[in-house]
Amino acid sequence: MTSRGRRSDQRRRGNIETLRSGAKRIRVYNGLDPVTKKPIYVGETVAANTPGLDKAAERALIRWLKTVDDQKAPRTNATVDELINAFLDVIDIDRGTLRGWRNKQKNHIRPLLGETSLKKAHPHVLETFFAELRRCRKHCGRQPQVDHRTPRQHERDHRCVRHQCEGLSTSSVREIHTILNGAFGRAVVWEWLGANPLDQVPPPEAPKPNPQPPKTHEAAQLINKAWRNDPAWGACVWLAFTTGKRRGDLCGLRISAVDLESGVAEFGLVIKQDGRDIYTGDPKGKRHTRVVLDPETVEVLREHLARCAALAAAAGATLDPETSERRRSWLPACPSVPDH
Ligand SMILES: [Zn+2]
Ligand SMILES: [Zn+2]
Known part of the structure; x- marks a missing residue:
């Protein structure tokens, strides 16, 4: 391109305007805003008292054209x-x-x-x-x-306290x-x-995990209490302690994923909850894990399965070992296991 051709190209893409104050405003076209579809201009104003004002404005124009060519200027007015x-x-x-x-x-x-x-x-x-x-x-x-006790209309009382x-x-x-x-x-x-x-701007450092699991005698008390309330709930709490699995993993465990003969459970499906919506998903890290069950846990699950089968038979149904539907999956098959 000739130098004249380049100059006229630069004029089309950008211009220098003299403001009433005498300052020079540089504006360079930077394409259409992909969000608002309006043209985007970038640039700056060179103060009137800048020494060698015209040259300074010309240099600023060239700098902004280069910024746009190098795609370093923002391409949108989006928020x-x-x-x-x-x-x-x-x-x-x-x-x-x-x-x-x-x-x-x-x-x-x-x-x-x-x-x-x-x-x-x-x-x-x-x-x-x-x-x-x-x-x-x-x-x-x-x-x-004041921190109010509720965002709804209410009478102010002692629960509305200074923030x-x-x-x-x-x-x-x-x-x-x-x-x-x-x-x-x-x-x-x-x-x-x-x-x-x-x-x-790095993120703040992750806090050190500080889990405080129940002590052995506390765990035993919890399991006993759960069992007294409901054997199905007891089996769920037992399995949580012995496998260390989360609620969603336990609820997603299908009958077909448990091999009571060899004492292995395969966790590969998770029940998730979003408000009132309950659905299945992948386990954390999308990894399936095989857990070896101790003989006591195998016994707990055998009894649990027998109870589920009896409940199903009483309702005129059979247990489907392949289903991943929440109500017919392994643990929540028993109606008294709470959702949370
Ligand atoms: Zn209040
Ligand atoms: Zn504050």
């Missing part, structure tokens, strides 16, 4: 909230997790960052946001206020970091942003 909506619409995650993420968006990200333009979501803005979450989960902005700031838990802050990091990462792939502003 953080719009980006997260677009991200959550395409992401493939468990629906219970998705619901939790939408709640985090609604309760924490939207009130503080939702309206922020992606162009302004700098690392400093994001670090300030995380600091506010760590300071107060209600984002009170240090304003005195005391309490930071959001580290695990929640980490989850919010994960959501934003995922969304900004997609924004880079979609060419909405040149770089992920969270690349420079």
Whole structure:
């Protein structure tokens, strides 16, 4: 391209405008906004008292043209909230997790960052946001206020107390970091942003796990009490203690996945819950695990299965060992096992 051709091309893509104050405004076209479909301009204003104003403005124009050519300028006027909506619409995650993420968006990200333009979501803005979450989960902005006992209309009483700031838990802050990091990462792939502003902002360190399992005599008391209330519930609590499996794994254990002869149970299906909706899913890490059962546990399961078969027979039905449907799966087959 000749130098004249290049100059006219630069004029089309960007221009320098003289403002009434004498300052020069540089605007460079950066394509259409993929979200709003409106043209995007980037640029800056060079102050009127800048030495060599015309040359400085010309240099700024060339710099902005290069920024756009290198795809480092923001390609959208979208806000953080719009980006997260677009991200959550395409992401493939468990629906219970998705619901939790939408709640985090609604309760924490939207009130503080939702309206922020992606162009302004700098690392400093994001670090300030995380600091506010760590300071107060209600984002009170240090304003005195009252924590009401219910969001509904009510008479104020002793349960409505002066607000005391309490930071959001580290695990929640980490989850919010994960959501934003995922969304900004997609924004880079979609060419909405040149770089992920969270690349420079690490999440808070994971808290050290501090499980406090019941002691042996407490576990024995729990199992005995459960058994007295209901043998099916007792079998469930027993299996939880001896296998260390979670509730969803225990509920998802099918009759066909238990081999009482060789004493092995295969955990490969999980019952999940999202509000009132109950569905099956993969175990954590999508890994199937085989657990060797001790002879006592085999006996507990044998008795449990016999009770289930008797219950089914009384209702004129048979147990289907292949079914993964919650009500006919291994443990919840007995009607008295609570859902939570
Ligand atoms: Zn109140
Ligand atoms: Zn507060």
